Every structure is written in structure tokens, then in C-alpha cells.
Amino acid sequence: MIMPLAANIIVDAAPLVLDFGVVLLAAATLGYLARKIGLPAIVGYLVTGLAVSPFTPGYTADSGQLSLLAEIGVVLLLFEVGIEINLPKIGREQKALLWGSPLQLLIGMLIGTPVFLLLDVPMFGALLLALAIAMSSSVVIVNITRSGRRTTDVATEEALLAWSVLQDIVGVAIASLILVFFGNDERSLPVALGGLIGFALMAYISARLLPSLLRRVRATPDLFLIYSVAIGLVLAALGAIVFGIPMALAAFVAGLAIHSGEDTDEVRRVLLPFRDLFAVLFFVLIGSLIQPSQVLTALPFTLLLLLLMIVVKTLPTYLIIKFSKIKSRALQHSIGLSQMGEFSFVLGAAGLATGAINSQQFTAILLAVLLSIIGSSVLARLAVFQTGLARKNL
Secondary structure, eight states: OHHHHHHHHHHHHHHHHHHHHHHHHHHHHHHHHHHHTTOOHHHHHHHHHHHTSTTSSSOOOOHHHHHHHHHHHHHHHHHHHHHHOOHHHHHHHOTHHHHHHHHHHHHHHHHHHHHHHHTTOOHHHHHHHHHHHHOOOHHHHHHHHHOTTOOOOHHHHHHHHHHHHHHHHHHHHHHHHHHHHTSSOOSOHHHHHHHHHHHHHHHHHHHHHHHHHHHHHTTSHHHHHHHHHHHHHHHHHHHHHTTOOOHHHHHHHHHHHHHTSTTHHHHHHHHHHHHHHHHHHHHHHHHHTOOGGGHHHHHHHHHHHHHHHIIIIIHHHHHHHHTSOOOSOHHHHHHHTOOOOHHHHHHHHHHHHHTSSOHHHHHHHHHHHHHHHHHHHHHHHHHHHHHHHHHHHO
16 A cells, blocks of 8 residues: 555656756756846746746646745745845944835835826725835845846945845835735734734744754754754744744844854855755746736836836935945946836735736736846846946046
């Protein structure tokens, strides 16, 4: 009985393993080709998603499996970002970031929401869309600041990462309030706030206990690796299941907890291969959800989203950096943030599930995510050369 059962399990798992292998091979190949012609590998990953989607002919990957693996990738990515970011240091050295990033989000909400209301989008959908265009992608920003072809300096990299993290923190808090007051979140406001406080308490306890645990197993590389990955996944999942915190934010806070230990660099080192492997699948997932049959009809709304993104995010960010004491290249910083990403996708999916936005508008969000990721990744790399050329001509 045991042998047939084991055989069935292996046979049932084979298609899923095949999907995973084919998608990774295609993503690696197209990513390589994209880099060969001077584009970021991300472009290849997005095209891979289009190629394996159920809406295009040829091989079709299991979207459920892609979604799960992409979620793991985003969790590990933000866990690693949380480990790297030193918020007390940012507060000491670049205090303007603490108000600059939230101000940019507020500008996005105040301008974007009335525009979408004028287009007859319901209040819930208008708020979600405004927040979606005001948020940037932590995944893309990490790639911009860690790419082998990056042109950012250390100060700009630190400012970009910190700005993005503050966006995530404030944006998730705003999204939670939107869901409580306008969405279908069944939790009352006190319960939602209680969940935030409860998770903060769990993070504080973790910060006290986990560094000691990691020190005990550091001499054993395999156990250190397993503990590092497991801690990030468990804390992120508990944040979502027990306290109602989105997993992305919970993973980031878990990373902040690990940051307090002495083994920060070692944890980051062992996580990086897993982060890079699974994060690829997020971009593949975005590409796989785009329906080519809706592209033309969704294009006008896509262009509106991109134009609004420039108005409510790129320009305000440039001005805030330019006229504050934030140490960062203003043009490169503002372009580096000029994309919609994983959080925009989550907000759009929430709006589609509740009927606050329609399928055409959701397709427009996906297209805007794809186009803005490509644009910001390429232009952020070129911005420093344009800035240098302008200074030479002065």
C-alpha cells in the first residue's frame, strides 16, 4: 500500500515540477536576452509571463502555483530588505525621509481620488486606484539598487530603499483603513488597530529572542539557513493569519526584528539566492495575468494611470528631494520610484474581487505595472548620465 501511494504522489507532483522548471528556464533565457540588448532582466521575466499565460497560445503554466511561489518570493525579498534597512540610522542622518515619503503618498491620494471619482469609479475603487499609483515596487527598487549595471551611488540607494520601505509601511496602514471604512473587511476599526498592536508586540518579542537563537546555530550552516528562511516565512504568515497584517508588511517587520542581531550580514547572505529565485516568479505572474484581447480597450485607462503616476509621484518626489536635505540624486531617485508594482497589483486584485473596479481597469493596472517597471528600470540607469552631461554643458 505504501509503495503505490508514494508512486501516486510523485506522479501527481511531476506536472507542478515541470511547470516550475519550464518557467525558470524560460525566464532565465529571456532575462539573458534582455540584458544582451541593454534591457533589465525584469523585461524578460514579464515576457515569460505573457508566453506561459492561459491567454496566449503554446505552453500554459499553472497560475495557482505561480501565484504561491511569487508570494514566497515577495515575502523573502521584503524580509531581506527589512534586515538591511536601519530606520534609526535613517532617522539620525536623513530625517527628511520620514516626512518626504508619507507626503508623497498623501499628494497621490488627494489628487488621484477626485480624478477617479470624476470617471465614475466608486469611492472604494477610486481610493484603491489612487493608492496604487502612489505606491512604488520594493521588488523593482531592490533590483535597481542591486543590479550589476546599476549607476546609483550609496546615498541614492539607501534613500530609495528607505523611501520605498516607508511607502510600504504608510501605504499598508492607509489600505487597512480604506478596507475597514469602504471595503468588505468585516473587522471593526478597534479590532483592526488591535491586530496592528498585537503584531508589533510579536515583532518586539521576536527581536529579543531570535538573534540569540541564530547565534547558537551559526556554526552549523545548514541549520542557520533553514532557521533564517523559516523565521521570515513563519512571522509573515502569522502576521497575516493571526493579526490581519498583509504578508509583505509582516515580512518587512520580521526583517527589522532580525536586524537587531549581530548576524545580520550572514542572514542576508544565505537568503539572497532564495530571494532572487522566487522573486523572478512575481514578474512572471504579472505577465501571465495580462489578457491580450483586452489590451487595446484598456490602453486609454493605462495611459491615464501612467500620466497620473508622473503627476502624483514622479514630480512631487523630485521636488521633495530637490528642496529638502535628503542625500540623493533627485532625478534618479524620482525616476527610480516611478513604477507601479506588487502592492498596486494587490490593491487592483482587491478592487476587482469586490466589484469596485472592472476587468478592463484591472488589465490597465497590469499593463501600467509592466510598462512602468520597464520604463523606470531603464531610465533610472540612464538618468545619472543625463545629469552628468547637463552639468558638463553648464
